[in-house]
Amino acid sequence: MPRLELYSPEGLRVDGRRWNELRRFECKINTHPNSSDGSSYVEQGNSKIICMVQGPMEPKLRSQMDVNKANIEVSISIAHFSTFHRKKRSKNEKRIVELKTAIENTFENSIISHLYPRTFIQINIQVLAQDGGLLAGMANAATLALIDAGIAMYDYVSCVSAGLYDQYPLLDLNTLEENDMSYLTIGVIGKSEKLALLMLENKMPLDKLEPVLGLAIAGGHRVRELMDEEVRSHGKHRSQRQ
Amino acid sequence: MLLSPAERQYLYDSLVQNPPIRPDARNVFQCRPLEATTTFLPSSNGSARLRMTDGAECIVSVKSKVVKTADTPNLLEVDVDVQGYRDDSNFVATLKYNLSSLLHKNFPFEALKLTSRYSYKLFIDCIVMSNTSYPLTIISMAIYLALKTTKLPKLVSEVDDVNVEEQPTFSDDWEDAKTLGEATGSDFQPPVFITLGVIGSSLLFDPSLEEEQVLENGLIVSFYDGKAQTPLQNINLALNSNKNNYKGLKSTHIVSAISMVNKYCGMIIHALDTLIDQDEGDGQVF
Amino acid sequence: MNTDRRRILGPQDARIPDLGISTNANNSMDIDPAGFAAEKRSSDIQKMFMKTNFISNANGSSYIEHGDTIVQVSVFGPRPIKSSFIEQASFSVECRFLPHLKQDDALDIDGDHHSNPNGRTGLSYTEHKISSFVESCLVPSILLDKYPKSTIDLHITVIEHNSESTSLTNLVNWITVASSLALVDSGVEVRDIVTAGHIISDGQHVILDPIEPVSKRTDCLVCFMNLKNEIVGIWVDGDLDNLDTAIEECNKMSRTIRGNINSYLLST
Numbered sequence: 046m047p048r049l050e051l052y053s054p055e056g057l058r059v060d061g062r063r064w065n066e067l068r069r070f071e072c073k074i075n076t077h078p079n080s081s082d083g084s085s086y087v088e089q090g091n092s093k094i095i096c097m098v099q100g101p102m103e104p105k106l107r108s109q110m111d112v113n114k115a116n117i118e119v120s121i122s123i124a125h126f127s128t129f130h131r132k133k134r135s136k137n138e139k140r141i142v143e144l145k146t147a148i149e150n151t152f153e154n155s156i157i158s159h160l161y162p163r164t165f166i167q168i169n170i171q172v173l174a175q176d177g178g179l180l181a182g183m184a185n186a187a188t189l190a191l192i193d194a195g196i197a198m199y200d201y202v203s204c205v206s207a208g209l210y211d212q213y214p215l216l217d218l219n220t221l222e223e224n225d226m227s228y229l230t231i232g233v234i235g236k237s238e239k240l241a242l243l244m245l246e247n248k249m250p251l252d253k254l255e256p257v258l259g260l261a262i263a264g265g266h267r268v269r270e271l272m273d274e275e276v277r278s279h280g281k282h283r284s285q286r287q
Numbered sequence: 288m289l290l291s292p293a294e295r296q297y298l299y300d301s302l303v304q305n306p307p308i309r310p311d312a313r314n315v316f317q318c319r320p321l322e323a324t325t326t327f328l329p330s331s332n333g334s335a336r337l338r339m340t341d342g343a344e345c346i347v348s349v350k351s352k353v354v355k356t357a358d359t360p361n362l363l364e365v366d367v368d369v370q371g372y373r374d375d376s377n378f379v380a381t382l383k384y385n386l387s388s389l390l391h392k393n394f395p396f397e398a399l400k401l402t403s404r405y406s407y408k409l410f411i412d413c414i415v416m417s418n419t420s421y422p423l424t425i426i427s428m429a430i431y432l433a434l435k436t437t438k439l440p441k442l443v444s445e446v447d448d449v450n451v452e453e454q455p456t457f458s459d460d461w462e463d464a465k466t467l468g469e470a471t472g473s474d475f476q477p478p479v480f481i482t483l484g485v486i487g488s489s490l491l492f493d494p495s496l497e498e499e500q501v502l503e504n505g506l507i508v509s510f511y512d513g514k515a516q517t518p519l520q521n522i523n524l525a526l527n528s529n530k531n532n533y534k535g536l537k538s539t540h541i542v543s544a545i546s547m548v549n550k551y552c553g554m555i556i557h558a559l560d561t562l563i564d565q566d567e568g569d570g571q572v573f
Numbered sequence: 574m575n576t577d578r579r580r581i582l583g584p585q586d587a588r589i590p591d592l593g594i595s596t597n598a599n600n601s602m603d604i605d606p607a608g609f610a611a612e613k614r615s616s617d618i619q620k621m622f623m624k625t626n627f628i629s630n631a632n633g634s635s636y637i638e639h640g641d642t643i644v645q646v647s648v649f650g651p652r653p654i655k656s657s658f659i660e661q662a663s664f665s666v667e668c669r670f671l672p673h674l675k676q677d678d679a680l681d682i683d684g685d686h687h688s689n690p691n692g693r694t695g696l697s698y699t700e701h702k703i704s705s706f707v708e709s710c711l712v713p714s715i716l717l718d719k720y721p722k723s724t725i726d727l728h729i730t731v732i733e734h735n736s737e738s739t740s741l742t743n744l745v746n747w748i749t750v751a752s753s754l755a756l757v758d759s760g761v762e763v764r765d766i767v768t769a770g771h772i773i774s775d776g777q778h779v780i781l782d783p784i785e786p787v788s789k790r791t792d793c794l795v796c797f798m799n800l801k802n803e804i805v806g807i808w809v810d811g812d813l814d815n816l817d818t819a820i821e822e823c824n825k826m827s828r829t830i831r832g833n834i835n836s837y838l839l840s841t
Contacts, residue, residue, distance in 0.1 A: 076573045080342030080417035086573050091329065093572065095416070125366060125412050126331050126348040133366075136374075169370060171416060173346065173572070174328060380701030387698075392810070504713075506807075519809040523709040533712050535803025538820045545813055 051222055052210045059221055067205070067217045067264055068178075072185070072275050074193040075283075081169075083194025087186040090219055091176035096186035098194040101164035115161035119148045121183065123172040144180055148187060151232055151242040155188075157197040166196065177219040178206045180230045180244060185268065192276055200235030203269035204242060207231075207261035209249055214257040216264045229257065233265030290500050299501040299532070303487035310497055316551040318493040321428070323562040325436045327572045332409075333437030336572060337429040341495060344416040345425045347433040349409055353455060356406040362399050363390050364408070367426065369415040382423060385480070385507065386413070388518050389427065393478035393511035398470040402448045405455050407439055419496040421524045423507060427480040431559055434477040438464040476556055478511035483544050484524060485536060490544050492551070499524045503534040506544050510552040515545045584630055618782045618829055623751075623837055625758040633759025637751040640784040642744055643733035646751045648759040650725035662720035666708040668700050668729040668748065675736050676700075703729070703745055710749055710769075710796045710806035716762040725761060727752055739784050742794040742808055746771040746782075749796050749806065750830055757838065765798035767805055768831045770823030776814065781826045791815070795823035799831050 052058055062068070068090030077084035081097035088094075104110045109118070121141050125133050134141065152168070168190065170183050181204035188202045208218045208228030218228050227249045232242030240262075249257065290298065301308040307315060319339045328334035333349035354362075367383045368374065390411070399407040411433070413426050441463040444456040458464075468475035484494035485504040494502060505524035509516040519541075525531045621639040628634035631647035651662055670676055676699045696704065707729065715725070729752060734744050746769040753767040772779050773789040783789075789811060796806035802824070809816065 073573050077342065077344065077417070079340070080344060093328075095572075097416070122368065122370070122414075124346075124348065124368075124414060126328070126350050126410070129330055131350050131352070131410050131412075171370075171414065174330060375695035377696075377701050377705055380696065380698050381705045384698045384702040388810075515813055517810045517813060519807065519813065520706070521709060521804070521807050522705075523712060531712070533709075535713050535798050535801070535805045536807070537802075538804060538817060541804070541807060541820065542817055545816065 049221065049225070051225055052213055052215065058215060060219060064213055064215050065260060065263070067267055068219065070268060070271050072189055072272055074189050074275060074279050081190075081194075083190040083192070083196070085186050085189035085193060087182050087189065089178050089182045089185070090217070091174055092178055092182045093173040094182045094186045095171045095173065096183070096190040097169045097171075098166065098187075098190040098196070099169070100166035100194070101161040101196065102166075104163075104165035109165050110163050113162055114158035115156065115164045115166050117149060117153050117156065117158065117166045117168065119145050119152070119168045119170065119187070121145050121148075121170045121172070123175070127172050127175045144183065147180060147242065147244055148184055151184060151202060152187060152191070155198050155200075155202050155234070155241050156191065157199060160197050166191075175220070177221075177223045178217060178230070180204065180242075181206050181217075181232075184232050184242060185272065189272055189276070193279075200237070201269045201272060202232045202234060202241045203265045203272060204230060204232040205261055205264040205268050207257050207264065209253050209257050212253065214253070214260045216260050229261065231258065231261045231265060233262055233269065235269065236266060238262055290497065295501055298497060299486070302489070302491070302498065302501060305487075305489065307486070307489045307491065309491065309495075311495065315489060316492050316547060318424070318555060318558075319495065321558070321562065323429075323432055323559075323566065324572060325432050325563055325566050326568060327570050329570070332439060333433045333435075335429050335432035335436065337425055337432060339425060341419050343418045343420065343422060343425050345418075345422065345429040346414045346416060347426070347429040348412045349433045349437045350412070351407045351409055351437075351439055353401065353405055354408045355404060356400070357404070359406070359408055362396055362406055362408050363387075363394060363411065365390060365411045365413070365430075367413045367415070369422065370417060382426065385423060385518065385520070386426060386430070389478050389480055389509050390430075392518065393509065393516055395467070395471045395473075395475065398467045398475070401442055401455050402444070402446050404448055409437075420494060420499055421482055421505070421522075423480050424482045424493055427478070428559060431477045431479050431556075432563060434467060435475070435560070435563060436466070438466055439470065440464050476511070478509050478516065479552070479556070479559075481508050481510060481548055481552060481555070482506070482522075482524065483508065483547070485540055488540075490540065490547060492547075494524060501525075501532055503532050504536050504540075506536075506541070508544055508548045510548055510556070513553065515548040515552070519545075618826055619784060621747075621833075623754060623834075625754055625838075625841065631759075633755045633757070633761070635751045635755035635758055637747055637754070639747050641733060641735035641739055642747050642784075643731075644744075644748050644751045645730045645732055646748075646755040647728050647730075648725065648755045648761065649728070650759070651720040651723035651761065652726070654722055654724050658722050660721055661717040662715075662723045662725050664708065664712055664715060664717060664725045664727070666704045666711070666727045666729065666752070667696070668703040668707065668731070669696065670700060670731045670734065674731060674734055676734075699741065703741075703748060706745060706806060706808060707749055707752055710767055711752060711756065713803070713805050714753070714763045714765050714767050714798055715756065716764060719762050727755065740771075740773075740792060742792055742810070743771050743782070743784060745769075745808065746794055750834070754834060757834075765800040765803075766831065766834060767796055767798055768827040768834065769794060769796040769806070770826030770830070771795075772819055772822045772826065774815070774819055774822075776812070779819070779822050781822060791819055793819040793823060795820050795827070797824055797827045799824075799828055 071088040073086045076086045083098035184204040208226040227247040229245040322338045325335045331348040338344045365387045440457040483506045484491040484502040505522045624636045633648040749769040771794045773783045791811040794808040
């Protein structure tokens with residue numbers, strides 16, 4: 046069987062994109078006004094992710110209380126039907142726990158948590174469909190939901206994945222591409238070139254790391270613009286209504 | 288603690304009136320307003336999202352798989368996931384048991400038959416994103432919407448494959464796909480559960496969280512084929528009540544519950560069908 | 574000194590309960606070949622054997638044998654709780670089948686044929702369902718107000734159940750009876766003793782307490798508090814026609830069982 050051509054000599058990828066193009070990125074905030082303090086919905090290509098934030102609120106247990114800063118907890122649930130073949134996943138699966146820790150660490154440093162001492166912030170992420178860029182989509186959804194909840198953050202954390210195919214860096218991979226190449230996921234802080242999140246799960250040659258990172262940061266800035274647009278248009282809509 | 292003793296007493300007293308005065312001015316046979324979208328998951332055969340005014344929300348996906356009929360005793364699998372509850376908790380397990388028994392007893396299984404050897408198996412996954420009152424009604428209504436909009440690919444190979452070793456093949460064109468109603472050749476209406484709260488001599492459809500706190504008992508009745516059906520059970524709805532008024536039922540309660548379900552559920556089903564028609568079908572979740 | 578704190582251990586001088594003396598629990602009712610007895614008699618209920626107060630470290634216990642069904646229930650409580658104050662006792666029920674028993678898998682949830690594999694720690698769906706049904710049946714009868722800041726736990730063990738011949742509802746019928754018997758034995762204050770009746774009917778004829786597999790249209794299990802004729806639990810499968818007669822028949826059966834329980838309790 047011939048191997049799937051992930052990047053054609055003409056410079057086109059399996060879904061017709063060029064190397065530096067993002068997939069369709071759509072987002073909405075305040076999707077669940079009645080059931081959570083902040084909520085968002087993100088579609089990145091065919092991945093669909095809902096995020097709901099509760100808090101800052103009083104912690105249920107003493108152990109969840111920190112006198113100096115807010116305690117942030119992320120829970121991820123991935124729907125059984127989210128992949129092409131239905132598969133049951135347990136919430137304690139190693140991979141999910143790892144993603145959860147990565148997101149928790151990212152937002153613990155991005156939220157100005159010393160403003161909310163003795164409180165608890167719960168971030169619930171629900172993945173409805175996944176087609177690559179799982180971590181990036183979840184972190185973007187969490188950023189938007191936190192903004193909707195009015196929780197103070199230093200800046201946007203905008204995430205995107207980028208991979209290396211042969212020697213070409215490719216932006217925002219889908220499942221097919223993810224399965225076949227080494228890739229990393231980054232979270233860029235605002236318009237800067239600082240990273241709040243960097244996750245590389247397989248090998249990448251050191252000399253190729255820089256172009257891939259450069260591409261990913263540019264992609265992250267674009268994602269930030271798209272999220273900012275949505276936040277501003279929602280804000281305008283809200284202020285007109287009042 | 289949800290309600291203070293005074294609030295409880297006030298709510299109780301207004302609900303035992305004849306006719307009862309409900310906090311949201313609903314009639315006894317009215318459900319809370321619903322908002323729904325359908326067919327937004329491209330990788331599922333059917334999907335629905337249903338939201339109530341109090342923020343309760345449920346997402347259901349229906350996925351299908353071709354199986355050998357002889358090897359699979361069970362052509363319908365229901366799974367329930369409620370945010371904030373463990374999968375092995377009594378709450379989730381009982382919901383799952385009730386929904387499975389509802390669908391197993393009231394489902395046109397012939398619609399899933401493909402050939403003499405193969406069938407479709409349906410996987411119904413329900414995610415309760417947030418819930419306040421007992422979520423059985425909202426889940427079963429979301430299942431209704433998802434099953435109603437489920438489309439299964441059209442078989443293009445032979446129906447009779449007793450003697451031929453042949454895998455079923457399907458039409459590539461999604462336009463040919465049939466809904467379960469078209470497959471049975473009738474107006475297919477999946478079964479639904481209605482929860483009724485019992486208080487004094489009255490029965491309340493779809494009790495809200497506050498109403499659940501003061502109810503004396505609860506009933507779940509199924510509705511399929513234009514009339515009340517089994518499973519019919521009583522259930523303690525006030526799960527998170529700090530002090531319950533739980534009492535026994537009279538047999539008149541059960542008889543009138545059945546007649547109320549017979550009388551009003553047709554309208555609920557009609558309303559659900561209208562929700563499907565009103566959906567723009569643009570594949571958007573929100 | 575024994576230092577195992579994870580389990581509730583029996584006393585050091587524990588003795589095996591004296592349970593070999595089952596009465597003749599064989600099928601003594603004749604069901605006509607057509608499947609439905611032409612006439613129904615109140616004596617149609619199977620013979621049963623009951624015993625209470627045989628587990629010394631439980632506050633109350635009961636044991637019932639009925640046909641192929643053997644159920645044992647123990648009550649722990651009222652016991653104090655450690656957490657914050659509650660106005661009335663919390664009541665919980667846990668039902669477990671012994672691991673070798675085949676559970677009713679008509680629904681076949683999850684496609685597992687043996688919903689009770691070895692090494693399982695959680696309850697199966699059927700066990701959960703029975704637990705919550707029995708809990709909702711017994712809650713109205715217990716005076717929970719009398720026991721603030723405490724908990725009452727009821728543990729049901731199904732020792733024998735033949736899922737081929739006996740329906741799940743029939744099993745639950747006897748579980749409910751055994752549970753209320755154990756509650757009485759524990760001395761927890763109750764408003765009334767909950768008893769149950771289970772019938773099947775084909776529209777014209779009714780069989781009380783069916784333990785042979787027969788074709789049926791309605792399968793109806795109703796639990797009562799007989800004193801005020803209150804229904805505390807109802808579980809109906811099949812047709813809903815003539816439900817009021819079915820409830821009436823269940824009531825008759827529950828009264829018969831109640832009579833038996835009364836005479837048993839008076840004699841012990």
